[in-house]
Amino acid sequence: MTPAPQLLPVIVVMGVSGSGKSTVGGLLAERLGVPYAEADDFHPPANIAKMSAGHPLDDTDRAPWLDAIAGWIEERAGHGGVVSCSALRRRYRDRLRRDAPDLFFLHLDGSPELIASRLAARMQHFMPSGLLASQFEALEPLEPDEAGAVVPVDGGARQIAERALAALPGATGR
Template identity: 75%
Template sequence: MRGGTTAPERSAAPDRRPPLVVVMGVSGSGKTTVGERVAERLGVPYADADSFHPPANIRKMSAGTPLDDEDRRPWLDAIASWLAEQAPHGGVVSCSALRRSYRDRLRAGGAPLFFLHLDGSEELIARRMAARTGHFMPRTLLRSQFETLEPLEADEHGAAVSVEGAPEEVAERALEALAR
């Protein structure tokens, strides 16, 4: 861990690797904002899963059509590959990962992942989406995201963190959850 770690603590856990974190949640929950802050604090690379979408997926979502599992398969595989490449030095990726099967596909890369679920009410997230500009995901798809969302199960390594408050507060809660 960074900051405040003594030499004896480091030598006691020489095989401890920086974490691979998937910041997950519905569109508008703050995945990019929180993910960037968490990666910066951990001193690891960050990637936004939106950048892994093929152009056809972006066109489909921009037109207000939800993606289906066939659309998501190559996208999830590309993210899983990026995570596997980051395994030696850690990394953070923001990715909706709404269904257990999607998270399983991300885990298929073999590296242990920590899922950080940014959790909030549909009303709060809809207000935030209404205030943002320049994103291809229309607010009209938010309902379908909540309908698709499968919260983390007890056997999944991760934690849910409330999106209430300023991004810095949410990122701090996320780091605290990661440390537990």
């Protein structure tokens, strides 16, 4: 008798800007053989313009963005997928998991100094490094009742992706 295939959860790769969400998320999706979505692609143009001008988003700005990401997550439920999303506050994570209770969060975590150095080296992104402090201030770490894991971001992208892969539920044998 063959065991039933394990359903893959949808994974949210979260963290502050510059933590490696897009790079690690893409590598993770590739390894798992599931689709990848970049949360920045869900922002309406007004949000991008606001951040490009150096202004942080407020909850009103984030609401349609989170709803769009949550819609993608709901479509992928039971089939697996990886989406990058800052998901800095508990209430944002609660919104994402409202219709997808099996959602799993991978929090890419590093010191403000490490993240700032990576952000300074990054080119062609609308998020100015001046907003990094506000992201660290807004960050609410995963709570014990949230399905997820913290993944340190020291090292190279592939090393971080391997750590992320190992942190997933049922990671043995992947």
